[in-house]
Amino acid sequence: MVEDVTEQEIGTVEAVFAILGDPHFTEEHGSHLKIKKSGELASDLPTTNPWAGLKELVADKGLEADAILCPGDIAFQNSANTLSAGWKHLVDLGKLMNCEHVVSATGNHDVTSRSQAEMLKKAVIRNLKAGYGPFEQLKCLHPPYPSVTRGDIDHQQGRDHRIRYFGASLLLVTAAKYQILIVNSCSEHGHDEFEHERGTFPPSAVGELKVALTQCDPKRISVAIMHHPPESHTQDGAGAHDFIDNGQELLKLLADQGDWLVVHGHKHEARLGQASGSGLQPVVFGAASLAIHIEEVKGTVRNQFYLLKVRLEAHGLTGRFQTWDWFTGRGWEPARPDGDGIYDGAAFGARDVGRVITDIAALSPLPMDWSEVIRRVPDADLLPPEDRNRVRQRLRARHSLHIHVDGKDGQWTKLEKAAS
Template identity: 30%
Template sequence: MTSTFRLAVLSDLHAAPKSANAAATDVKLFTDQEHIAATEHPIGGLKALIQRLGLSADAVVCPGDMTNKANAQALVYVWKELHEISSQLGASGIVATVGNHDVDSRGHSPDGFPRESLMRLVPPFPATDQSLSDRYWAHGFCFQQVGSARFLVINTCWLHEARDELERGVITDYSLERIEKHLTTSPKSSLNIAVCHHHPHVHSDLKLGVDDVIRNGQRFLNMLADNGQWMVIHGHKHHPKIEYAQGEFRQPIVLASGSFSGRLEGDNALVSKNYFHIIDIQRTSPRLAGQVRSWNWIPGLGWAEYASTPPGFPSRAGFGSSTAVDKLAQEVASIIGSRAAIRWEELTQQQPELAFLMPKQLRALISDLRDTHNIHTVYDDLNYPKQMGPELS
């Protein structure tokens, strides 16, 4: 039996008050301009989108960088807004973690200690259960149950407070040992999701750098693979993509969330936008599969679905297919047979694995169908397959 768990994901908000002289190039989400039009304010626009489309979710996920340069007022604002969005979506809880901009490791507030503003948040951060938040701050992680999903929430900025590893994330040996002990001694879960700010494996696309990957990241991914099927959701890079982690067995699915309202720099500014995601996870044990639906932010228009071509992140993406692309191409060709054309929805009903193809896999399928089976593709307004057939060329 298959069931669905839905996540709403907004990462790297980089919010700050305009009154704090936050430059427009640094901040798009101003926390002291709530009453401007929803088409000019990403949080107001998201609330309008949720209301207009009747969106819902089981959990709201925020992988860090709620604020920009550890602004205390913005932390309070975003934490409040996340709870309001969670309530509007009908979610059972919020799963959030610390980003490097949330910890005052560079001494913007010299009278306080680096995580003081985070620890003063009400309800407690990152979990409204104070005991879970205490574990998070004490051990660098906590486990949080939201509905039927088990979340592993990790503070990859733990050593930023010592100001000795400000340019990268870390999962310490100590945390890894305690996480592994919990996973091996606790009841198994059919739905496992890890949330962290930094990326656990190299994410060097578009000259975004290779040195800020999580220290012990691959050990962490291997440990997850040894303890079930996992999805890892992270922020930090402001460049979204979805892929499998490196490994020889049961590799976790890794989603880089991109940025909800943060600055985009360099080559990435030509490729990426600001994003909000809805993820539907189909629990078809023993694997995880599902789809990601995304919107991007257009000042003056608000949140909208969009057409995208590689290397941009698509408005629709799958993950978790367990069938080889060449085999799927043969099956699609067989389903189409002598028909002139068939709609993509009908194809996915007859072969559900098609809906779970990652973007590169989908492009490979379309190419194989064209080159090997003379089957062509017509796309919809989002540049997603709409129809396939031999007479569409």
């Protein structure tokens, strides 16, 4: 492991990541990201196709990022055409946003993880390619998958990264300000029916991770990206079985090395919080799908795009989101606070929620503008949405305090005594 570094040795480091969860490019159904057989968008209208709208949003607002992170499911139903087209669109977006890296983990829709036996029986000669391994389509992508580095003109680094990723089931990508660990949670997917939903982190990957972590620099922002959630993620009756087998070991190894942000997809439901365990566990962000048809998904989910600014300071990682929701016919709009979802301005970094409640309850005199509350209790501005809502509820129930919410944008504006 890397030696401990004192707080004085760690300066503030900042990086911006564009996060695109489960894009699901499709030729026919299931997603708003429809493409032609040629790979071009089926519609260039920014209010009809989320990708066209995303390019317009990036251009109009001059959005830039250090890296694009996609936690898998570029494709839809293991289609080679939607996979290759989607990867090209991701790489092109990276150029548009002036990114140093474009990285993607492997999703279950990106691999041939269902049995091809019936297809072979129907026409053995015609369908011989169906007998290729589940990762062959990914290995043939150009530029080389799963990472593209700006300036890698001959793609030699990309080819080296591809070999390491598929050989070790993970890859560490480094830059001056950050390090990104790409974990292949589909590494054990084959053609058996029980395999296509679960995620895995096998013993061989544990060994490779231990080696990779010795190469990590605690002065860089550390992000791990994977498709499946590393621990159980229940969702409105939709099941909690599809997390990474041995994911707890993965989280423990990350926590032992330093401060980590873990980004995953698969569930199509946005969620932000700490992994179970001590206060030093990684922050885990489950990204919503960029474009899946939400009417086909159980629960209250949205199509979202994120620009996440992460800071590494002496006391750990903090982050703040710019978040947009997709609406067909209207395009991308800033996400309003709603329940425990990720809204425009959502943050993380507060580790002791109980202390935040106690400190706010001690404030006086009231009423007090929320900006003044944040000035006096800075961690009140770094509460993830779920914790934020709990703080509001407990201040009301235990301390008879009310947080006033602006009806137009859902932002908190004032702390006051609750009406009796």
